[in-house]
Amino acid sequence: PVQQDVLFSVDISCVGTPTIQWTFMSGRVSRDIGAWQTGGYTNVSEDYMDRVHTYTNGSMGLSDLRIQDAGFYVITVTELSGSSKDEGFVLKVEEVLYEDLQFLAVFAVGLASLAGFLMVSMWLMDKAYCRIKAWRQRRQMPGKLF
Numbered sequence: 076p077v078q079q080d081v082l083f084s085v086d087i088s089c090v091g092t093p094t095i096q097w098t099f100m101s102g103r104v105s106r107d108i109g110a111w112q113t114g115g116y117t118n119v120s121e122d123y124m125d126r127v128h129t130y131t132n133g134s135m136g137l138s139d140l141r142i143q144d145a146g147f148y149v150i151t152v153t154e155l156s157g158s159s160k161d162e163g164f165v166l167k168v169e170e171v172l173y174e175d176l177q178f179l180a181v182f183a184v185g186l187a188s189l190a191g192f193l194m195v196s197m198w199l200m201d202k203a204y205c206r207i208k209a210w211r212q213r214r215q216m217p218g219k220l221f
């Protein structure tokens with residue numbers, strides 16, 4: 076969901092210290108997220124600086140998800156010898172309508188209760204009015220008789 080975090084968890088086995096690189100792809104767009112070396116440098120691109128978490132095991136965390144983050148994430152692991160391997164993840168990002176719906180539901184229940192309260196009050200008031208009218212008429216009746 077939007078604004079939530081995701082962890083692309085990977086388990087790497089390779090010879091020596093690998094270089095890890097993450098790339099984002101969506102349609103024709105391809106963006107470097109970052110690259111790092113276990114126990115060495117960490118280079119995260121400016122666009123992702125404050126949202127990406129790099130882990131020494133190669134995993135990558137992305138926080139505060141946006142709709143535009145949906146797409147294909149590729150990790151490239153390169154050994155010192157130069158041989159490398161890719162692996163891809165598909166990330167779907169869902170918009171949360173849930174909270175809005177919950178708010179609407181609470182609002183509707185509130186309105187319904189208010190309407191019910193008003194209807195009962197009006198009914199009670201109407202009854203009270205009828206009683207008062209009948210009582211007044213009864214009180215006036217003897218006066219008219221004499």
Ligand SMILES: *[C@@H]1O[C@H](CO)[C@@H](O)[C@H](O)[C@H]1NC(C)=O
Nearest residue numbers: 082084085086130132133134
């Ligand atoms: C990699 O490290 C992160 C953070 O310590 C952890 O949450 C994740 O489970 C690890 N991934 C694997 C496959 O061990």
Ligand SMILES: *[C@@H]1O[C@H](CO)[C@@H](O)[C@H](O)[C@H]1NC(C)=O
Nearest residue numbers: 107109110116118119120121
């Ligand atoms: C770090 O990333 C930037 C842009 O993504 C690149 O120009 C630079 O060469 C990288 N530096 C290292 C040490 O990989």
